[in-house]
Amino acid sequence: MRHNRRFYKSVFLTSGTLACLLGTAMIGAAQDFKDLQTPKSPLVLKAQGSFFVGGETADETAVELGSFGPAGHITINQMYVRYMIPMHAEKKPSVVMVHGMTLTGKSWETTPDGRMGWDEYFVRKGHAVYVPDQVSRGRSGFNQAIFNNVRAGATPPAQQPALPRFSDEVCWPNFRFGPKPGVAYPDERFPVAAANELSKQGIPDANASLPTPNPSFKALSDLAGQLEDTVLMGHSQGGTFPLSAALVNTAGIKAMILVEPGTCPAAYTNEQIAKLAAIPILVVFGDHLDTATGIPRLPYWQASFDECKAFIARIKSAGGNAQMLWPPDQGIRGNSHMIMQDKNSFEIADLILSWIDKNVGKDKAKK
Amino acid sequence: MRHNRRFYKSVFLTSGTLACLLGTAMIGAAQDFKDLQTPKSPLVLKAQGSFFVGGETADETAVELGSFGPAGHITINQMYVRYMIPMHAEKKPSVVMVHGMTLTGKSWETTPDGRMGWDEYFVRKGHAVYVPDQVSRGRSGFNQAIFNNVRAGATPPAQQPALPRFSDEVCWPNFRFGPKPGVAYPDERFPVAAANELSKQGIPDANASLPTPNPSFKALSDLAGQLEDTVLMGHSQGGTFPLSAALVNTAGIKAMILVEPGTCPAAYTNEQIAKLAAIPILVVFGDHLDTATGIPRLPYWQASFDECKAFIARIKSAGGNAQMLWPPDQGIRGNSHMIMQDKNSFEIADLILSWIDKNVGKDKAKK
Numbered sequence: 001m002r003h004n005r006r007f008y009k010s011v012f013l014t015s016g017t018l019a020c021l022l023g024t025a026m027i028g029a030a031q032d033f034k035d036l037q038t039p040k041s042p043l044v045l046k047a048q049g050s051f052f053v054g055g056e057t058a059d060e061t062a063v064e065l066g067s068f069g070p071a072g073h074i075t076i077n078q079m080y081v082r083y084m085i086p087m088h089a090e091k092k093p094s095v096v097m098v099h100g101m102t103l104t105g106k107s108w109e110t111t112p113d114g115r116m117g118w119d120e121y122f123v124r125k126g127h128a129v130y131v132p133d134q135v136s137r138g139r140s141g142f143n144q145a146i147f148n149n150v151r152a153g154a155t156p157p158a159q160q161p162a163l164p165r166f167s168d169e170v171c172w173p174n175f176r177f178g179p180k181p182g183v184a185y186p187d188e189r190f191p192v193a194a195a196n197e198l199s200k201q202g203i204p205d206a207n208a209s210l211p212t213p214n215p216s217f218k219a220l221s222d223l224a225g226q227l228e229d230t231v232l233m234g235h236s237q238g239g240t241f242p243l244s245a246a247l248v249n250t251a252g253i254k255a256m257i258l259v260e261p262g263t264c265p266a267a268y269t270n271e272q273i274a275k276l277a278a279i280p281i282l283v284v285f286g287d288h289l290d291t292a293t294g295i296p297r298l299p300y301w302q303a304s305f306d307e308c309k310a311f312i313a314r315i316k317s318a319g320g321n322a323q324m325l326w327p328p329d330q331g332i333r334g335n336s337h338m339i340m341q342d343k344n345s346f347e348i349a350d351l352i353l354s355w356i357d358k359n360v361g362k363d364k365a366k367k
Numbered sequence: 368m369r370h371n372r373r374f375y376k377s378v379f380l381t382s383g384t385l386a387c388l389l390g391t392a393m394i395g396a397a398q399d400f401k402d403l404q405t406p407k408s409p410l411v412l413k414a415q416g417s418f419f420v421g422g423e424t425a426d427e428t429a430v431e432l433g434s435f436g437p438a439g440h441i442t443i444n445q446m447y448v449r450y451m452i453p454m455h456a457e458k459k460p461s462v463v464m465v466h467g468m469t470l471t472g473k474s475w476e477t478t479p480d481g482r483m484g485w486d487e488y489f490v491r492k493g494h495a496v497y498v499p500d501q502v503s504r505g506r507s508g509f510n511q512a513i514f515n516n517v518r519a520g521a522t523p524p525a526q527q528p529a530l531p532r533f534s535d536e537v538c539w540p541n542f543r544f545g546p547k548p549g550v551a552y553p554d555e556r557f558p559v560a561a562a563n564e565l566s567k568q569g570i571p572d573a574n575a576s577l578p579t580p581n582p583s584f585k586a587l588s589d590l591a592g593q594l595e596d597t598v599l600m601g602h603s604q605g606g607t608f609p610l611s612a613a614l615v616n617t618a619g620i621k622a623m624i625l626v627e628p629g630t631c632p633a634a635y636t637n638e639q640i641a642k643l644a645a646i647p648i649l650v651v652f653g654d655h656l657d658t659a660t661g662i663p664r665l666p667y668w669q670a671s672f673d674e675c676k677a678f679i680a681r682i683k684s685a686g687g688n689a690q691m692l693w694p695p696d697q698g699i700r701g702n703s704h705m706i707m708q709d710k711n712s713f714e715i716a717d718l719i720l721s722w723i724d725k726n727v728g729k730d731k732a733k734k
Binding site: 032033034036038039042043044045046047048049050051052055060065066067068069070071072073074075078080082083084087104105106109110114116117120133138139140141142144147148150151152153157158160161162163164165166167168169170174196197199200201202203204205223226227294295 | 398399400401403405406409410411412413414415416417418419422427432433434435436437438439440441442445447449450451454471472473476477481483484487500505506507508509511514515517518519520524525527528529530531532533534535536537541563564566567568569570571572590593594661662
């Protein structure tokens with residue numbers, strides 16, 4: 001492991017093409033374990049581990065179980081959660097970090113260029129941190145029954161849920177690394193030389209296989225209820241999950257932080273807005289919102305930003321505490337959609353931590 | 368979080384039926400965060416985080432990408448690895464822990480009944496620990512292309528890989544909790560009252576979607592090469608992965624520990640045996656090997672045990688150091704297939720740690 005910041009000596013992109021990173025060659029050699037940074041001071045944890053929230057029993061046929069044994073029961077719709085608890089975490093609220101589309105809890109861990117993730121950074125700032133994999137993704141798994149039924153000819157293929165993944169060429173503009181694949185903005189904060197490491201974080205998104213409502217909503221609400229004073233933070237697709245969890249049950253949810261949410265739904269009723277307005281809300285967006293995303297149905301992030309501004313106005317009208325954190329307002333330019341992995345990720349984290357201290361910390365300190 | 372060992376007050380199975388645990392009810396309430404144990408002393412880490420090993424670029428069509436954008440490139444066959452490094456880890460070899468079929472790295476984390484997993488236990492004993500998700504599972508993801516092609520009608524459904532999961536009724540005898548579902552052995556060491564929490568660890572096994580050879584083999588070999596002095600430990604389906612990794616390249620592999628491997632292949636050539644015999648090998652099996660598994664093609668674990676005894680004999684004949692650790696030989700009865708989660712998991716870990724100290728530790732101490 002190394003202690004300096006610069007590596008990938010041979011690859012530096014500002015105006016190259018994505019072909020530098022891609023092609024048919026193996027890219028496994030791009031990052032070695034020795035490329036990861038070692039913090040200057042030890043991490044002291046009261047506890048760490050993992051557990052599940054939610055889950056229900058399904059009765060499945062032999063075919064649905066992949067024909068490895070007879071018909072029987074399995075658990076589906078459970079949510080995996082990994083946690084790290086610092087010493088004296090009782091002084092500050094817990095923080096739950098929910099990832100986005102085609103991604104997993106890895107989003108919040110070691111960054112693509114080998115720096116400390118927000119998971120550990122928030123722990124070092126005194127918060128217990130909980131990182132789930134959304135139900136249907138990663139270690140939470142998904143219900144494989146329909147896939148095995150299609151394989152056996154028992155279900156028409158067209159009924160099989162799609163399993164989307166973002167291509168590297170879609171990620172680049174959609175995550176606002178630059179105007180087109182391989183071309184970075186001059187002020188870009190994402191570590192673009194390590195974009196191939198972000199590519200490895202992608203996995204198939206089985207959300208289309210889930211029942212309605214998405215079981216992650218209740219699981220997150222239940223998690224907050226178990227942990228008591230909790231900040232629910234979600235990113236991108238998961239950006240609205242804190243709102244959806246609060247609409248199930250607000251118990252335990254002391255704040256909601258929406259990081260680059262895909263939307264801030266205009267369809268909420270006044271009753272729903274009133275419920276959400278009881279909880280402090282912070283919305284965070286990066287820069288370059290007018291970059292074309294490369295996805296026809298999602299042309300520009302500016303639309304999401306504008307929706308969230310309107311949402312904040314509604315929450316305020318209902319007497320709530322809601323705020324937009326847009327770093328360019330403070331002269332911080334060039335942040336991407338993957339803002340927790342950007343080169344100034346600690347600077348952004350500090351702004352969020354300061355907001356938590358001001359808006360949530362006081363309640364906790366009373367205990 | 369609690370500090371005593373007994374919970375699940377309302378459920379205690381010795382001769383009940385699995386219906387006590389299953390049925391159609393939500394089982395999410397079975398384990399709360401407060402049920403998890405807090406260690407008596409802090410965990411002090413030099414570093415922790417996650418990274419990927421391996422991965423290659425695939426050029427996929429819009430359909431193969433789930434039609435969320437145009438054709439493009441993604442990374443496939445990468446292996447996610449989470450790590451924890453204690454202070455002064457340079458004195459002992461690193462330990463890599465590979466999980467089994469339909470499972471993820473979660474196998475080695477907090478146990479179903481809320482006790483510390485082997486991942487943290489080995490760290491507290493001075494070893495840096497690396498826990499991957501096998502390629503095709505969990506946070507490593509899988510290649511979704513063929514599933515999306517089947518959905519679109521471009522590939523016949525019968526060509527779609529099966530996605531097996533073990534039912535709870537198969538797990539019970541197959542993992543040797545007792546002679547039939549819901550009935551535990553009087554001396555059973557698995558925390559059977561928490562069997563529903565183990566059920567949540569199951570996810571679809573996409574190994575059938577992988578190319579040959581399984582990319583995890585090279586990824587594990589590469590990981591050992593990066594880490595240098597490394598003990599590769601695998602469980603069940605992953606039990607032979609250390610052998611497969613060593614046959615790719617032995618560099619960095621200082622020992623191999625096969626925990627309840629499904630097989631110890633009799634088909635290895637003498638040349639392969641000679642290569643493997645250069646590395647110390649420990650094989651570990653639990654008790655009750657004559658329990659019928661509930662899976663016709665895998666009738667009894669006794670067959671795996673016998674194969675491994677023959678394998679050990681071949682390694683020894685080739686001049687190697689190989690040993691069977693069978694706890695009943697030492698009067699320790701009742702261990703299950705999920706031996707790292709059994710109630711005496713630390714007792715078993717101590718036997719393995721002692722073997723590492725005797726067979727691997729000396730090399731490392733010279734440094």
